[in-house]
Amino acid sequence: MPDRAPQPVDRQLPTDEARELLSLVRDIAQREIAPKAAEEEDASRFPREVFTLLSDSGLLGLPYDTEYGGGEQPYEVYLQVLEELATARLTVGLGVSVHTLAAYGLARFGTKEQQAAHLPAMLGGGLLxxxxxxxxxxxxxxxxxxxxxxxxxxxxxxxxxxxxxxxxxxxxxxxxxxxxxxxxxxxxxxxxxxxxxxxxxxxxxxxxxxxxxxxxxxxxxxxxxxxxxxxxxxxxxGFTIALSSLDAGRLGIAACAIGLAQAALDEAVAYAAGRQQFGRPIGDFQGLRFLIADMATRIEAGRALYLAAARLRDAGRPFSKQAAMAKLHCTDAAMKVTTDAVQILGGYGYTADFPVERYMREAKVLQIVEGTNQIQRLVIGRHLLGPESR
CATH class of the missing domain: 2.40.110.10 (Butyryl-CoA Dehydrogenase, subunit A, domain 2)
Structure with a gap:
């Protein structure tokens, strides 16, 4: 089959600095992360050196203050960085999201003395x-x-x-x-x-x-x-800190889910364009085209949903309901898209020779972590209807 490189996501970014940042992240993802992903996942190897590189590049503290070594980037930008990293390897994208979640309590609720003592090492000193x-x-x-x-x-x-x-x-x-x-x-x-x-x-x-x-x-x-x-x-x-942390963290999971789904879509499109059956590419058949169209639509809708929630957060407005919606939709979309990608590749999709079987296995956990999707539905329902009657 011919090599068909995926097209970069057409992103709407607020500044030239953000565009340069995403270009850097994409370069690191393609050079340092994606080529080793399948082998290292199969060997259960955690890429600590990648996180050291990300720390050295200023990518482990993007949403936090520059005063303490952060990047002071809006969540709208930070989440798209997570998406790019997760497209290359979910372990890395999710790992950055978890690290950011772990730093949140100190960055948001710590004293100035605590922040000065610990945040610089956490955000840019190689700590995890x-x-x-x-x-x-x-x-x-x-x-x-x-x-x-x-x-x-x-x-x-x-x-x-x-x-x-x-x-x-x-x-x-x-x-x-x-x-x-x-x-x-x-x-x-x-x-x-x-x-x-x-x-x-x-x-x-x-x-x-x-x-x-x-x-x-x-x-x-x-x-x-x-x-x-x-x-x-x-x-x-502490519980207030935990819930506040999770609102932000759920957006990170949503972005990672869309990154994983994008990787699956890219693989499915490349396969459908190159695989010949009945004398023509299988991508010519309407059934497959409709399936791929639905996959792409779910991804675009998820990306728009998590970005809308991020922009509310950046504006200082309530976003808890939208964070739950984004986590719910994006992770369900990732499960559906990765399953459909396996279907498109047929028997090959069920083998470890292609990455879509790994994507499908990875997608499942995103529906569980940082609040199961059933919990997200409860959160959304409470925002719309109030607490449940006792």
């Missing part, structure tokens, strides 16, 4: 972050978490287990939600915990159906002591 909210018995019902932090003088002692932690065991810092008070959301406080803290350990990484290069593991806290200067926000403010 993780976000610890979920627990073995507290997933969608995150407010029921049981990891405890008990004050001891001017320190806190943390005990408990967090689960499904992206970058678990390899992160340099963890943003951790722990119970410091009564049951329920008002008894939760956020802490910034160093990855090498005494008493912190990681279980063996989970064996997953996709994203094998991105380690996901339980994190155990056994008498982990952190100073009160590592408490983020006020006591009892």
């Amino acid at each position: 972050g993780a976000y610890c909210l979920s627990e073995p018995a507290a997933g969608s019902d995150a407010a029921s978490l049981r990891t405890k932090a008990v004050r001891n003088g001017d320190s806190w002692v943390i005990d408990g287990t967090k689960s499904w932690i992206t970058h678990g065991g390899i992160a340099d810092f963890y943003t951790v939600m722990a119970r410091t008070g009564a049951d329920g959301p008002r008894g939760i406080t956020a802490f910034l915990v160093p990855g090498d803290a005494e008493g912190l350990s990681a279980a063996a990484p989970e064996k997953k159906m996709g994203m094998k290069g991105s380690p996901t593991a339980q994190i155990h806290f056994d008498g982990v002591r952190v100073g009160d200067d590592r408490r983020l926000g006020e006591e009892g403010q």
Whole structure:
């Protein structure tokens, strides 16, 4: 089959600086990320050197203040960077999104002293972050978490287990939600915990159906002591910090989902243009053309939805409902588009010789992480109808 290079996405960007930034990201993605993606995913290898390169290039702190080493880019631009990275390899795009999520609590709720002490290394110093909210018995019902932090003088002692932690065991810092008070959301406080803290350990990484290069593991806290200067926000403010973080993080997942779907569409279009059956390319057949048209439409609609939510956020307007809608639509679209890409490639699509089978396996987790799509529907319903009757 002839080599058919995918066409770059026609992006609407607000500034020349943003256009240059996306060009840099696309170059890094094509040279340093995409060529090794299949081999490294198959070997369950995390590309730490890629994250060092991204940090050195100023790409791990894009939405944060330049005062602390960030890029001070609007979310409209940052999310399109994530999309480009996820198109090359979801492990990288999602990893940047998780790192940004882990830095959010400090950047948004930390004191000036805390930000000056920690943000520069987190945003441009090569560090990698993780976000610890979920627990073995507290997933969608995150407010029921049981990891405890008990004050001891001017320190806190943390005990408990967090689960499904992206970058678990390899992160340099963890943003951790722990119970410091009564049951329920008002008894939760956020802490910034160093990855090498005494008493912190990681279980063996989970064996997953996709994203094998991105380690996901339980994190155990056994008498982990952190100073009160590592408490983020006020006591009892942790659940508010968590929800605010997730609103922004869900947009990151939406952008990554569209990047993955775009990769699947590019592969399907190239295959349909080159594969001959009955004396002509299979892309000439109406059934396939309609399928590809639907795939492209879902992607464009998802991109417009996450960008609309990002622009609300950039304008300082409420965007929680739109973030849930974007996460819901974009991840469902990724699942559908990647499944259809496998169908277009037929038997070849079911083999590891082509990447679409990996894309389909990877797409599934996006419907689960940072709030399942059932939770997104609850969030949207509450915005439209108010809380459920009890």
